[in-house]
Amino acid sequence: MVDLEGVFHHRLRAGALTVAASGAACAIAFMLYVGRRNNSRLLLLAFAIWVLSPFAAFVAADAFSQRWSRRRRAVLYCVMLAVTVAAVTIYGIVALGPPRPKPASFFLVVPAASLTLLALAVSIPPLMSRLSSRTNR
Numbered sequence: 001m002v003d004l005e006g007v008f009h010h011r012l013r014a015g016a017l018t019v020a021a022s023g024a025a026c027a028i029a030f031m032l033y034v035g036r037r038n039n040s041r042l043l044l045l046a047f048a049i050w051v052l053s054p055f056a057a058f059v060a061a062d063a064f065s066q067r068w069s070r071r072r073r074a075v076l077y078c079v080m081l082a083v084t085v086a087a088v089t090i091y092g093i094v095a096l097g098p099p100r101p102k103p104a105s106f107f108l109v110v111p112a113a114s115l116t117l118l119a120l121a122v123s124i125p126p127l128m129s130r131l132s133s134r135t136n137r
Helices: 004-034 041-067 070-096 104-135
Strands: none
Touching: 004 041, 004 070, 004 104, 041 070, 041 104, 070 104
């Protein structure tokens, strides 16, 4: 018998990791495009590390999630997909849209917001589970 839930979960994971990897490449490309006139290689390197940090955190969360429930991992993968699409969309608008007075600010705020959403996504389900088990006693 085929485990359809397992097949879906496997495909969701594969899709989330693929989209995150593609999103990381797009994020770096947009960041380099916006910073193309900046002469400081050190500053560009620092921005690159910061912009890539949510994607590295996605991979780390996936590695740590192997013992989590399927439901919790599915939440992680959905957050990975949503955050990646949102981040790349914002970066694309900043890079390819009309000139902005401080475009670098987007490349500072989006990774911070992405990391915050990831932290909430991996910490809220266990808290909800603990709370519901206490109220069911």
